[in-house]
Amino acid sequence: HRYTKESFNRENSLFKYLQIFVISNGTDTRYFANTVERNKNSFDFTMNWAKADNTLIKDLKDFTATFFQKNTLLNILFTYSVFDSSDILLIMRPYQIAATERVLWKIKSSYLSKKWSKPEGGGYIWHTTGSGKTLTSFKVARLATQLDFIDKVFFVVDRKDLDYQTMKEYQRFSPDSVNGSDSTAGLKRNLERDDNKIIVTTIQKLNNLMKSEGELSIYQKQVVFIFDECHRSQFGEAQKNLKRKFRKYYQFGFTGTPIFAGKNSLGSEDTKSVFGRELHSYVITDAIRDEKVLKFKVDYNNVRPHFKGFEMEKDEQKLSAYENNKALLHPARISEISQYILQNFRYKTHRNVGSNKGFNAMFAVSSVDAAKCYYEELTRLQKESEKPIKIATIFSFAANEEQNAIGDIPDENFEPTALDLSAKEFLTKAIDDYNSMFRTSYSVDSKEFQNYYRDLAKRVKSREVDLLIVVGMFLTGFDAPTLNTLFVDKNLRYHGLIQAYSRTNRIYDATKTFGNIITFRDLEQATIDSITLFGNSNTKNVVLEKSYREYLEGFTDIITGEARRGYIDIVKELNHKFPNPDEIITEKDKKEFSKIFGEYLRIENILQNYDEFTHLKLLQAIDLTDNEAVEVFKETHFITDQDIDAMKGVELLEDRTLQDYRSTYNDIRDWLR
Secondary structure (H helix, E strand, C coil): CHHHHHHHCCCCCHHHHCCEEEEECCCCEEEEECCCCHHHHCHHHCECEECCCCCEECCHHHHHHHHCCHHHHHHHHHCCEEECCCCCEEECCHHHHHHHHHHHHHHHHHHHCCCCCCHHHCEEEEECCCCCHHHHHHHHHHHHCCCCCCCEEEEEECHHHCCHHHHHHHHCCCCCCCCCCCCCHHHHHHHHCCCCCEEEEEHHHHHHHHHHCCCCHHHHCEEEEEEECHHHCCCCHHHHHHHHHCCEEEEEEEECCCCCCCCCECCCCCHHHHHCCEEEEECHHHHHHCCCECEEEEEECCCCHHHHHHHHCCCHHHHHHCCCCCCCCCHHHHHHHHHHHHHHHHHHCCCCCCCCCCCEEEEEECCHHHHHHHHHHHHHHCCCCCCCCCEEEECCCECCCCCCECCCCCCECCCHHHCCHHHHHHHHHHHHHHHHHHCCCCCCCHHHHHHHHHHHHHHHHCCCCCEEEECCCCCCCCCCCCEEEEEEECCCCHHHHHHHHCCCCECCCCCCCEEEEEECCCCHHHHHHHHHHCCCCCHHHHHECCCHHHHHHEEECCCCCCEEECHHHHHHHHHHHCCCHHHCCCHHHHHHHHHHHHHHHHHHHHHCCCHHHHHHHHHCCCCCCCHHHHHHHHHHHCCCHHHHHHHHCCCCCCHHHHHHHHHHHHHHHHHHC
């Protein structure tokens, strides 16, 4: 640690030319990139080496025999080390390297056996959402350009994924190919250049080119197509045109949520039939085990008894029929949910702890009408607030196209001008509010709307926007590690559900322990079905966070087999061993207190995401002999006498004691340093 501060990261240090560090205690061995960025040097960014099937190689002897093998090490140094657009050094993870090598092997073998333009000449990579798919797919594209028999490599992205950061990244390699417009002029120019083997383009622009250009020389050449997030592009018009126009192509798709025939496919076609067989997989359970993404904590919040019948409905057609102001959009329901969000926002996003900046949240709703109802009600409820939360919304026109798969989130284009009059008026009003909040000047005009989209993405990532209300946009492909909470009032299924939930589970810091999902409809079975489809029957035990009761009373960790103490036992031990913090004097006591209170802080940090724990804390301020106050409390929080009886049995630390413990803990940590 001292060397990092004093020499490794100094501007004029020789050590800054080192690329890789390896650390080991003999039984656990990890590697990581040497980067001048201090925040990237935390333990979270270290990696275990692994086999192609994702089996970890932790033992120092095994690690040395494989990682330090001359050929492997040189490949990691020269091929699999990359700089991002901010010139930060990244080293690819084992599963990214394995996938890259599988695709390159497949291109070469398909060329030699002349299997181009067929599914068996390509394949797909199933890497879970949040595992760094774009870096892998782009690396594959770059390396494919080095194959001498390949004339061009098309790296195809969806226009919705082009936020400011990714555009900057791609523009370095393929100027003019990537911008939000559908004009094909820049793409055509790049096709004609001989000094540029990689073409980065949007699926929309590629399709327009194929429709408008009858004969191009590129149609006859050896080309590779790499689709980033292929589940969106696989069955559309672009795919049919591609097969018709290009004579010698090799096609590869990257996806976190494949489509499987007979399961979440709406027809006979699925990811395998379009792209070819699976070449490599790294699923959500692998990523959670490797601590590359977080678990989900999913809460069905049923605080609206009179609307429970609608919210519990599973039938899609009936649910669609309930999307009106007499049922799911009833003003009373909208108001109750809006009040719940405002009352609990600071707890859910961890803004209630000291000077902690906390996180921000997204709210996925079922329609533009719902977005309008919620936006207006949340704004109205905050009118008198001294510290209102900053709310923004974004949506656009979604053509009524046929779904490709169950749970597909309809594609919203960048043409809000196609919206009906009332939706357009509401969007204009919301953008005007945004303009006055941030002193910008965006509008619903097509070009300006794209700029609004990018500016909004940037402000969500930098936590300037607290709550973003969306219908479809931003629910797929949008990456913001500062987002920890998703409120849901929408029928999510299968890959749409996993995609939406995955906006919240990016690694950030120690206070972000899971992605927080609060649903206002009963999505429990839909969540289990989705997680089982993209994993197996045991996946839900790994992917979903433990219940409130388990954290209260303790449980056995399913991955490690360790017994974990609950909140009740930890508080008991603190009160029993250290009733007076001033008496913690000996070194032994200091170390023991530090360990137990550290355990307390970790479990409290998790519990504050549970409504039951919030109620438990609020109950402390209620005089339980005052029947009227108790009744008001029950009505406000929709809890019963049994709930209150259960809460009475839980021992909490008193506020004063907790403050004393915190300052003692901080003093001891300074002393231990």
